Amino acid sequence: MAKGKLHGKTIIVTGASAGIGRHMVRECAKQGASTLIIIARSEDKLERLKAELGMQYDEVTVDVYPLDIGNLEALQNTFEAIKWQYSTIDVLINNAGFGIFSLFEEASFLDMKTMLDVNVLGMMAATRMLLPKMRQQGEGHIINVASIAGKMATPKSSVYSATKAAVLGFTNGLRSEVRRQGIKVTAVNPGPIKTNFFKIADPEGNYVKNVERWMVSPESVAEKVVAAIGTNKREINLPFAMHAGAKLYQMFPRTVEKIAGGLLNKK
Template sequence: MVRNRSLEGKTVIVTGASMGIGRHMVRECARLGAHTIIIARSTDKLERLRSEILMQYDVAVDSFTLDMGDRNALRQTFETIKWQYPKIDVLINNAGFGVFTQFEEMRFEDIEHMFAVNVLGMMTATRMILPKMRQQGDGHVINVASMAGKVATPKSIVYSASKAAVLSFTNGLRSEVRKQGIRVTAVNLGPVKTNFFKTADPEGNYVKSVERWMLEPEAVAEKVIAVIGRKKREINLPFSMNAGAKLYQLFPGAVDTFAGRIINKK
């Protein structure tokens, strides 16, 4: 295989890096020669990933333990990163989680934490890094949103609302920084085979209903990393769910009526 040299010598930040899609994105960046800065809550998992990368690839990798919902700690960590690294080429805002339950039954603490991590954490990290990218005249921000941000469904309406905010923010940011040499991409995914659902769907009902459409995290990571440096507006996976989201935007009433049984399988 001919090595893609587009990331060699680049510095890439990945939040939510210790598991799932984030972990695979870090590995793909390292394979392509990037210096990765990996961020997650678990020090042990970060160190295991860091050790694996250093053993397999001739690249630098640095880790920072951080809860993206803690904005004071987030600011301190990203302030350190800004001063420690002369150039940041890519910020991948991947950290996020969901809780799938009826809105009236959801704890308000879970609602607050979801928005703190999924939305405010993403915005804060982006705001901390943008001045450096603007000064460089180059950079790429990739925000992992969700198909749920395009079509809200029962039991995941708060998660959907948080990801709709991510998507809306991403679209607006793209317009604001376009003339400054900064690219902005939204990643809208359907269900992925990761530990995400251990928190979101502990009983496993939703996973059973969508198992046929579930994406492999390795394949998703490859597609996301492949767009770095390109003016790619969105990545939408899988195709069938993206088609359904477009149909919903055109005929919301009809989709609510005829797809109700599928939508209510959580």
């Protein structure tokens, strides 16, 4: 079997049991990663993914770590163990995250806290735990999955958008801090993806019906993310139409809100 571009690499993927996380793990294995550390809440789903990869890729070691990224104490214990068990960590893909779409005044405090704990604090904590190791190595790549929603907030996603804007702000600041330490930092900003994400975010299915023509496949997102490993790619934005809309929104927010207000209120 030919050695892929990720041969010899040890890669961590959080939120690895489903959606784009699962497809990124598959793509990393396809590209020849030597060790995949897969993290998610569901141990059963992680074990099934490990078994699937074991049948397809003989040379890839897959290690399972069940963890709720929003539980900071458990996260610290898990990542402390990972730091000591593996001599190098080449890539950390902070993919774990979720959203709940609702009017802000109807959002529960628990939902708000959980989104912040998982999408922001968990992502920061995982990065903080591994950053010293990457600095000692003199290299590494941190990839944070944010969202187009972090650039263009829409009705009923105010809290989710706020968490993803925080991911983007953190990612940009971190990139500036570590650029001279051999550590690369990339943000991934997808629009809506055809995954089970919306079973929680949009249980009635209204949003999916309205944006279905712009939805991207998890496979295409995974391919673009894995292709960026080891490069100086600053951001990955897709699909193009939504990225262009977000750019216009940043330059002309009042105009976009006035002209496209109806389109933005589709949840």
